[in-house]
Amino acid sequence: MRILLKVLYDGTNYFGWQRQNNFITVQQKLEEALSELFKKSIVIRGASRTDTGVHALGQRAVFEVDTTIPVNKIPYAVNTMLPEDIRVTGADLVNEDFHPQNSVYKKTYEYKILNSEFPNPMLRNYTAFIHKKLNIEKMREACKYFLGEHDFKSFCASGSTAKTTIRTIFDLTVSEKRSDDTISITVTGSGFLYNMVRIIAGTMVYVGESKIKPDDIKDIILSRNRERAGKTLPPNGLTLLEICYKN
């Protein structure tokens, strides 16, 4: 049977999701735990290849197994074999034709910024630190220019192997939490190009710093030129929040 897992991790201590030689990744740790649990070699396919230092509260991954363990007990069983910075919080039976990447309807990421005079040690692994005071209203104004279907080539790192750079953004919001000086940029889309969320966040920071105007986003998208967009912000501010599948 084919099982779809929901996986949460603190990416600080991993070289990203995808299995690699000589570097410890989340996929490797999860495959080791599942292989131990089911006493056979298990290979998983993840929905998103998160980079080194990127976190997930809603990663998804699929594997095949024949087992008598009830599916809803798998999270509890596998968690006893995982390091505490990785947790499985859901397991569902899916059809044999279910594909963790191709069946995706939308994904949501959050990029978190600490916008304060000094860094906060407790948030160092989960936020990008930006000292200069950002203008939230301008950042909010910029959101609308990203919405809809666009060619996001300007927001794609070189080295991407994507066939097309056209993607749809369904939702983009900027929220502020004054109690700890954090700003969250939350974006939902049909899918994202390599480093796309981190480049969108970096471009939003340019808007917040008044280096560019909110409606400059239109031209930046049309230019299809990576040089026109903002910097790629560091990975530690990024968290994969949710993946929704087509029914």
Next chain:
Amino acid sequence: MRILLKVLYDGTNYFGWQRQNNFITVQQKLEEALSELFKKSIVIRGASRTDTGVHALGQRAVFEVDTTIPVNKIPYAVNTMLPEDIRVTGADLVNEDFHPQNSVYKKTYEYKILNSEFPNPMLRNYTAFIHKKLNIEKMREACKYFLGEHDFKSFCASGSTAKTTIRTIFDLTVSEKRSDDTISITVTGSGFLYNMVRIIAGTMVYVGESKIKPDDIKDIILSRNRERAGKTLPPNGLTLLEICYKN
């Protein structure tokens, strides 16, 4: 001159605040950084001896130095010499009779609980995980019984060397953040006995689990018996938020 620092740290990787032989502590790291900055041996006195794993967003510490570095530049200078899980965010000149412990008017601590079905890897170092659903309303009702001046012997770990177990609690609140299933217990008092906040939090959890009733707190305080109060919750949920001094 005598300088009062504001110090923030993620306590995860330290054996608490207080300098110890053979164990790395926050005080040691801060003294090393200050000694490097001022090119002489600096000894600091902290306001609170936080335990292993406990965090601080408002620790205070005092030291003596003669320097031409402007006092308001000290945080920036010392931060370049500190590991990134410790940050100095304030420096003020104080009088020669200022004492970091004796001059305290009140302290505020936050105890954070993750109350959800599964642990969250991103919150593992900053919350205590409690699986059973807690009744927030009952916990809120319990707060009032702690307020005021009481003998808190029931909430003091054995091994305390405090001369008196009488303390005053000015404020105690319970707040819930549904977006990440966390509950914060925030307490402000004249001072706290050894493990007092962690035992108060553990007792509040008993109330939330309906093991005891909110008004049982009255009897628990009157009993002056540590056995009557709740468990000492783990250190990682605890953060020293603020220390206020008498003018």
